[in-house]
Amino acid sequence: MIEFQAVHKRFPNGTTAVHDLTLEMPEGGITVLVGSSGCGKTTTLRMINRMVEPTSGTIHVGGTDVTAQDAAELRRSIGYVIQQSGLFPHRTVLDNIATVPLLLGWGRRKARARAAELLDTVGLTAESGKRYPHQLSGGQQQRVGVARALAADPPVLLMDEPFGAVDPVVRTQLQDELVRLQKELSKTIVFVTHDIDEAVRLGDRIAVFRTGGHLVQCAPPAELLAAPADDFVADFLGAERGLKLLSLVTLADIPRTPAATVHTGEKPPAGAGWLLVTDAADRPLGWFDAATAPKGTAAGDTPLLPVRPLRDGDTLLSALNESVASPAGLVARVDDAGALTGVSARDAIHDGAGLAHAGALTTAAGTPAPADEPVTADAGDAV
Amino acid sequence: MYELFTDLGSWLVGSQQWTGGDGIGHRLAEHLQYSLIATLIAAAIALPVGLLIGHTGRGAFLAINLSSFGRALPTVGLVVLVFLASGLSMTPVYVALVALAVPAIVTNTYAGMSAVDPEVRDAARGQGMRGHQVLLQVELPLALPLIMTGLRLALIQVVSTATIAAYVSFGGLGRYVFDGLAQRDLVQVLGGAVLVAVLAVALDLALAGLQRFLFRHRRGATA
Numbered sequence: 001m002i003e004f005q006a007v008h009k010r011f012p013n014g015t016t017a018v019h020d021l022t023l024e025m026p027e028g029g030i031t032v033l034v035g036s037s038g039c040g041k042t043t044t045l046r047m048i049n050r051m052v053e054p055t056s057g058t059i060h061v062g063g064t065d066v067t068a069q070d071a072a073e074l075r076r077s078i079g080y081v082i083q084q085s086g087l088f089p090h091r092t093v094l095d096n097i098a099t100v101p102l103l104l105g106w107g108r109r110k111a112r113a114r115a116a117e118l119l120d121t122v123g124l125t126a127e128s129g130k131r132y133p134h135q136l137s138g139g140q141q142q143r144v145g146v147a148r149a150l151a152a153d154p155p156v157l158l159m160d161e162p163f164g165a166v167d168p169v170v171r172t173q174l175q176d177e178l179v180r181l182q183k184e185l186s187k188t189i190v191f192v193t194h195d196i197d198e199a200v201r202l203g204d205r206i207a208v209f210r211t212g213g214h215l216v217q218c219a220p221p222a223e224l225l226a227a228p229a230d231d232f233v234a235d236f237l238g239a240e241r242g243l244k245l246l247s248l249v250t251l252a253d254i255p256r257t258p259a260a261t262v263h264t265g266e267k268p269p270a271g272a273g274w275l276l277v278t279d280a281a282d283r284p285l286g287w288f289d290a291a292t293a294p295k296g297t298a299a300g301d302t303p304l305l306p307v308r309p310l311r312d313g314d315t316l317l318s319a320l321n322e323s324v325a326s327p328a329g330l331v332a333r334v335d336d337a338g339a340l341t342g343v344s345a346r347d348a349i350h351d352g353a354g355l356a357h358a359g360a361l362t363t364a365a366g367t368p369a370p371a372d373e374p375v376t377a378d379a380g381d382a383v
Numbered sequence: 384m385y386e387l388f389t390d391l392g393s394w395l396v397g398s399q400q401w402t403g404g405d406g407i408g409h410r411l412a413e414h415l416q417y418s419l420i421a422t423l424i425a426a427a428i429a430l431p432v433g434l435l436i437g438h439t440g441r442g443a444f445l446a447i448n449l450s451s452f453g454r455a456l457p458t459v460g461l462v463v464l465v466f467l468a469s470g471l472s473m474t475p476v477y478v479a480l481v482a483l484a485v486p487a488i489v490t491n492t493y494a495g496m497s498a499v500d501p502e503v504r505d506a507a508r509g510q511g512m513r514g515h516q517v518l519l520q521v522e523l524p525l526a527l528p529l530i531m532t533g534l535r536l537a538l539i540q541v542v543s544t545a546t547i548a549a550y551v552s553f554g555g556l557g558r559y560v561f562d563g564l565a566q567r568d569l570v571q572v573l574g575g576a577v578l579v580a581v582l583a584v585a586l587d588l589a590l591a592g593l594q595r596f597l598f599r600h601r602r603g604a605t606a
Contacts, residue, residue: 049509051505051508051509072511072512072513073511074511075508075509075510075511076510076511077511080506080509080510082502082505082506082509083502084502085506086502086503086505086506086509087503087506088503088506088507088521088525089500089503089525089601090521090524090525090600090601099510099512100510100511103510103511103512103516132600148510
């Protein structure tokens with residue numbers, strides 16, 4: 001656990017970067033620090049490994065005051081990933097990753113072996129270890145940066161806008177992989193970003209900072225989205241925060257009903273409306289409107305309208321999207337093999353969305369929302 | 384004119400010119416010896432200064448201006464001055480050559496150090512490197528291409544100027560120039576000058592090639 005106690009940071013030029021910060025970052029979780037530039041989030045992060053020294057207050061990592069240790073030794077025990085990766089251009093990828101083990105005196109052979117192992121962990125080929133950083137793409141460099149931070153297996157990982165400089169597609173991949181890695185490794189991660197969507201995707205807790213180094217609110221993403229502490233946080237979360245909340249909830253609990261189906265090539269039963277056409281393995285292929293099709297047409301004779309089947313692990317937000325896009329107003333649900341398990345109606349999904357909001361509000365009840373905040377109406381408004 | 388060049392040609396290839404105490408081989412060795420010693424002394428002074436101001440970011444203005452002062456000094460004047468103060472020895476020659484070589488090494492070393500990406504330096508500290516580790520493992524290797532350029536420039540300047548050793552009665556390729564002038568032997572003067580120029584260009588090319596080989600993995604690093 002990382003604990004900030006009344007931490008203040010004023011720079012020599014007189015600007016206050018962090019103002020009276022008291023904050024706990026739980027063990028084994030991702031705490032995301034968000035806020036616009038100049039709000040002190042990076043300074044907060046850099047005070048943990050003493051790249052910046054606080055003016056007053058104390059910071060404990062795992063129960064030990066950070067100033068009780070030699071700064072260089074402290075930094076070797078904390079993984080550090082920065083924007084643009086900060087790789088050493090004159091060293092191979094493998095030697096870059098081996099930096100901290102070598103500083104710790106592991107010996108070259110052992111350090112290299114560990115580095116090679118980490119290439120695989122972060123999804124890079126063994127061959128890329130022999131390359132130099134400038135020979136890699138931005139996304140690959142960032143993976144090397146993560147591998148370097150993980151090399152000595154530190155319990156704490158500091159990540160300062162690590163995915164800020166890569167394109168959106170690669171950023172999403174890297175975020176997914178960080179989530180996957182974190183499931184395996186359970187590090188205590190502090191992650192700085194100015195991208196609220198990234199914060200919601202990754203954070204177990206999100207701390208929102210305001211210019212001048214003030215911490216405004218720190219809460220799990222669902223609570224934050226359901227009950228922002230003030231207008232500043234609400235503005236920062238954006239107008240679609242009701243929808244963003246739905247990206248945190250899965251489809252699993254939404255009730256499903258049996259689907260009206262027809263196998264491809266078969267004739268629809270008389271009086272049928274929208275039918276879901278499936279193949280021999282029960283996988284949905286598309287929607288077929290039996291009511292308007294000429295008599296005697298078999299399913300699949302005419303072009304089908306597209307269906308995007310969802311699994312239980314998909315988010316409620318994608319279900320909402322699909323319920324709007326689906327011509328029948330129904331969302332096709334499938335199991336892991338892709339076989340149809342039923343459909344959910346638009347209403348069921350809307351109800352689920354409302355429940356998700358209510359649930360988040362109840363959890364957030366400990367931190368009362370301001371009375372003038374019409375939070376309960378959000379789900380309906382947003383839809 | 385044409386005759387001059389054929390005379391120069393036969394002077395350069397003449398076998399009697401290449402051997403013996405006054406032969407080209409011996410003078411070349413002397414010249415190289417003076418140049419290398421002077422450049423090494425200059426490097427021993429200038430490298431630590433350049434690295435220190437580059438690493439700390441302090442004193443750059445003072446150090447660079449002081450060292451440029453050395454470049455502005457007239458070399459022959461300096462030789463005479465030190466000669467008058469210390470008497471006849473190689474010391475005046477070395478003082479003058481070192482003063483000439485130091486500025487190029489200091490400024491290039493400092494330039495190399497300040498060209499190190501601040502993000503990389505920050506990352507090095509952030510991984511837990513101490514000051515000297517950042518200097519030796521990150522800053523120095525990254526600044527090395529420019530440092531080598533400085534050493535190369537310094538060596539070329541020194542090689543070109545080391546002819547002044549002959550001015551105070553010592554050897555080197557300057558011998559031909561000063562003896563030729565005294566004997567009104569234009570071919571010998573030209574021969575000495577050509578040899579100095581060829582030596583300077585050859586060293587420059589060789590060192591440039593070495594740099595290119597050493598830093599072949601760097602992107603756009605060879606100067």
